Amino acid sequence: MKYIMMMHCPKTGYESFGSMPKEDIRRHHEFMHSFNKKLQQAGEWVSAEGLATPQSAKRVRAREDGTPDTDGVFPESKEFLAGYWIVEVKSPERAYELAAQASAAPGVGGKPMNMWLEVREVLCAPPEQAG
Amino acid sequence: MKYMLLMQGTKADFEWYAKWSKEDLMANMNFMRTLSKELKDAGQFVETRGLAWPSEAKLVRAGKDGAPITDGVFPESKEFLAGYWIVEVASAEEAYKIAARLSAAPGGGKDRGTMPIEVRPVTSGMPEEKL
Numbered sequence: 001m002k003y004i005m006m007m008h009c010p011k012t013g014y015e016s017f018g019s020m021p022k023e024d025i026r027r028h029h030e031f032m033h034s035f036n037k038k039l040q041q042a043g044e045w046v047s048a049e050g051l052a053t054p055q056s057a058k059r060v061r062a063r064e065d066g067t068p069d070t071d072g073v074f075p076e077s078k079e080f081l082a083g084y085w086i087v088e089v090k091s092p093e094r095a096y097e098l099a100a101q102a103s104a105a106p107g108v109g110g111k112p113m114n115m116w117l118e119v120r121e122v123l124c125a126p127p128e129q130a131g
Numbered sequence: 132m133k134y135m136l137l138m139q140g141t142k143a144d145f146e147w148y149a150k151w152s153k154e155d156l157m158a159n160m161n162f163m164r165t166l167s168k169e170l171k172d173a174g175q176f177v178e179t180r181g182l183a184w185p186s187e188a189k190l191v192r193a194g195k196d197g198a199p200i201t202d203g204v205f206p207e208s209k210e211f212l213a214g215y216w217i218v219e220v221a222s223a224e225e226a227y228k229i230a231a232r233l234s235a236a237p238g239g240g241k242d243r244g245t246m247p248i249e250v251r252p253v254t255s256g257m258p259e260e261k262l
Contacts, residue, residue, distance in 0.1 A: 004180070004182060005191075006212065047178070049135070049217070049253050049254075050253070050254045051135060051251045051252070051253055051254065052251050052252035052253070052254050054251075056251055056252055057249055057250070057251045058223075058227065058249070058250045058251075059247045059248070059249055059250075060227050060230035060231055060234060060247065060248045060249075060250050061231065061234045061246070061247050061248070062231040062232065062234045062235035063231075066231060066232070066235060067228075067231060068224075068227040068228055068230060068231035069231070070227050070250075075208075077206075077208055078210070079209070079210070080251075081135075081137065081212065081251075086180070092189075096189065096191045096199040096201055097199055099191035099192075099199060100191055100192065100193040100194075100197060100198060100199035100200075101193070101197070103191065103192040103193040103199075104193035104197055112193060112197075114192050114193050114194075115192060116190045116191070116192045116202075117190070117191050117192065118188055118189070118190055118191075119188070119189045119190075119191050120182050120183050120187055120188045120189070120212075121182070121183040121187060122180050122181070122182055122183070123180075123181045123182065123183055
């Protein structure tokens with residue numbers, strides 16, 4: 001079974017993270033690298049990506065003639081996807097365990113951040129076949 | 132450059148989608164398949180995934196002992212990721228054009244161009260490494 005583990009953040013999430021002391025950011029990176037490595041060694045790794053800042057996000061729709069209409073305004077309450085992992089696991093419980101590990105990534109002063117991650121199964125079929 | 136095209140919706144959007152007729156669902160699916168194929172032929176396709184329904188989503192974080200704490204309660208306003216595409220294109224404008232086409236996918240009796248697509252660059256590695 002494939003599960004996606006998503007890290008969300010508010011619009012200012014990247015600034016808050018970037019304002020941590022350099023040493024804390026370095027420690028956080030090291031943790032993430034070794035977490036990724038462990039997933040790969042355990043054969044649980046499928047893919048992972050990080051996204052650019054929320055400020056770079058655009059909302060796009062087609063105009064009547066099919067050309068893109070772009071807009072960069074989002075509601076204040078909007079959560080932005082900061083990054084995700086897709087893992088191959090035997091059960092949802094294993095996905096939750098892995099999410100808990102990622103959640104405990106070190107933050108300020110090396111203390112576990114214990115951030116929330118959203119975890120959901122990835123379907124084999126394209127999204128439009130759901131339900 | 133890699134861009135992520137995110138399809139998102141509130142629970143209400145998903146409930147509306149669940150009521151589509153079979154014909155509407157098929158038309159939508161065929162559209163998505165054709166788009167994927169065209170992106171592949173153009174060498175712009177990287178990845179597409181569809182996620183399970185919001186009712187299956189869990190929030191997970193580490194407790195003090197590192198064990199997972201799970202929660203299934205989300206605010207009404209929450210936008211859930213339904214699925215995404217990652218495309219490899221030469222410019223943001225190219226990504227917006229593809230997003231506009233995606234946004235104009237045939238819907239459940241509704242007019243085209245009703246679905247906004249969020250578009251953001253994908254960074255290589257974890258997002259915080261860009262800071």
